[in-house]
Amino acid sequence: MLFRWKKRSPLRRKKTSWLTPQLLGVLFVILSLALMLVFAPEKEEYPTDFLSRAMNNPIAAIQSIRNMTHTFIRNMADNFHAKAELQTLRIEMEKIQNENVELHYKLRQLENFREALNLPRTESYRTVPAIVCRRDNRMTNSFVIDRGTEAGLSINQAVMCTTGMVGRTYRLRPHAAWVQLLTDPGCTIPVYVKDTPYEGILRGREDRQGLVLTDQYLKEMGDETRTPEPGQAVFTSGVDKVFQRDLLAGYITSGANEEGLSVIPAVDFDAVKAVYVILNTVVQEEMLSLLIEED
């Protein structure tokens, strides 16, 4: 018989040992842990009983891993929070910057008002106080003031400030007026030099950096030897029947040359914040007097 079924006896079992390599490995691991727990360094805060130490020492290793993970997650969360906080701070900074700009604008306005309150009050002629809104130096050296025809302004009226003459009105709107400064080459004013017989026309230099006294001539005052010297004041002469006499225009800075006498304005145009406009011109006064006489 080539093949015979051979039954395996149920009593004949395969011999297996209870000591498997895996069990041996686990036993060695437990032994190592026990050694570690027994020889672990003593800490005062640690309890002395074996069970608590067995709990504490492995937990120390786990705690360090947990702390590292916690620190990592906390850093990531802090990063996100920092981004959101940065965005909030940027928005707040933008708000504060806008408020700063507004406050600066209000401060400038208040300074203008304060300077306007300190303007001199003359009883000889009517004046209108005004505040400089902005500077317009595109075509001419000029200011824009906040008073116009509604306040009684007209063209060619003298504009003054506390230190001297600023210019004249040359363009009008109901609530605004353009003031042509003395330094503009198109602005010509008849003037005289104080304590000298010299008179002439004061106009702005071509480079718009100062004034020049041109077309000088000697007035018959008897003493012809008195020539203009640096530092002497220049006043309006009122010859043109437009501006009043004796309005301070500037000071002579140097002697005569080919162009004329160099004059520095009496007013620092960059610092002017408030001005006053003299309403009545010489011609108007004369016309008024004539009308009164006719009546």
Added chain:
Amino acid sequence: MISMIIFIITFFGDLIVRIVLNPGAWSPDLLLLSVLYITLNRPLGEAYLYAFLAGLCWDSVFFEIPGTHSLLFILAAMITAKLRLVIWAQFSISRLVIGVLAVVFVRFGEVIFWLSYLEYEIPLILPYKYILYGSIVTGICFMIYPMLFLPIQSILQKNTQPMIFLGR
């Protein structure tokens, strides 16, 4: 007997390398290499016993807390025993992978234990260098390590009686 010879050679070799040459973080874990070698070539029970004794000797010599390296070496041997089911260790690249993984595990465990025992002085400044450099060096050493025998292919022996202290 083979395990004893390997243990004596690698143990003292490792001591010489660490104490005499003193390469710092670049020092290879030769004792761990021997544990891996025996795990790949010898029965598991022998490997676990060898790992336990080698770790205990190591802790005794370097005044570590007894049981620290024993635990780490046994766990490394267990990991290697699992790895040899899927990675055939007769190839150099396989041994490189096994060596790097085992050394990273052991050194990371060392660092964790050192950090957990806060009363001890930590014997290194940059733990990541200690882990990285050591794993590279040891992996390369294990890669060029001569395999005298064909490693045990436990896939083929899955249904057979597992060996503990028996010979091949």
